[in-house]
Amino acid sequence: xxxxxxxxxxxxxxxxxxxxxxxxxxxxxxxxxxxxxxxxxxxxxxxxxxxxxxxxxxxxxxxxxxxxxxxxxxxxxxxxxxxxxxxxxxxxxxxxxxxxxxxxxxxxxxxxxxxxxxxxxxxxxxxxxxxxxxxxxxxxxxxxxxxxxxxxxxxxxxxxxxxxxxxxxxxx
Numbered sequence: 001x002x003x004x005x006x007x008x009x010x011x012x013x014x015x016x017x018x019x020x021x022x023x024x025x026x027x028x029x030x031x032x033x034x035x036x037x038x039x040x041x042x043x044x045x046x047x048x049x050x051x052x053x054x055x056x057x058x059x060x061x062x063x064x065x066x067x068x069x070x071x072x073x074x075x076x077x078x079x080x081x082x083x084x085x086x087x088x089x090x091x092x093x094x095x096x097x098x099x100x101x102x103x104x105x106x107x108x109x110x111x112x113x114x115x116x117x118x119x120x121x122x123x124x125x126x127x128x129x130x131x132x133x134x135x136x137x138x139x140x141x142x143x144x145x146x147x148x149x150x151x152x153x154x155x156x157x158x159x160x161x162x163x164x165x166x167x168x169x170x171x172x
Contacts, residue, residue: 013161014154021168025157030138033156034127037075040163041123044068047170048112048119062102064170068115069107070098071163075122078159082129085142085152092143123163130156 017024028036047053053065062070077096084091101107130152138153150158 013158018161018165021161021165023161023164023168025161028157028160030130030153030156033160034131036160036164037123037127037130040071040160040167041075041120041127043167043171044071044119045116047167048116053112054108056108062169063108065110065112065115066102066107067166067170068112068119069105069110070102071166072115072119072122073098073101073105074159074162075119075126078155079122079126079129081142081155082126082133082152085140085150085155086133086137088142090141090143092145095145126159 014025016026047064048068050064052063053068054063056063056066081093084093133152139151141149141151142155143149
């Protein structure tokens with residue numbers, strides 16, 4: 001699963017529109033993030049009700065169910081990352097191998113109803129988390145183990161691209 005033209009240089013997500021899904025984080029205000037997350041979560045409901053939800057379009061592409069389980073976990077991971085940024089000084093985020101997680105957690109064998117419920121709950125939690133951050137705390141920082149540094153605001157804009165992009169992946 002690849003979502004960027006250059007996964008080593010993540011900053012492009014913050015600088016220009018995604019060439020595939022069209023999302024442009026530079027045009028998004030921080031205060032828009034919670035509503036974008038909530039709308040995204042709601043849009044997964046009909047996707048998870050599809051008859052072909054567990055069918056991969058080809059060998060190298062996840063099924064809609066796998067994408068939904070991934071998005072659920074993205075919501076969870078970024079909720080934890082946000083909280084660590086608010087609770088700690090410049091934390092380093094634990095590594096997360098999304099492909100390894102998909103295999104280990106058997107995303108494509110999960111119950112779509114359960115994934116939908118969990119995705120909605122995780123989206124509500126992370127949306128509420130970003131919504132609750134006061135403007136003067138949005139410059140708090142955190143880092144990935146590869147050295148990429150984020151503020152709460154840049155993390156929010158970077159993060160929200162992922163679920164939006166993956167919804168685009170399964171609805172085009």
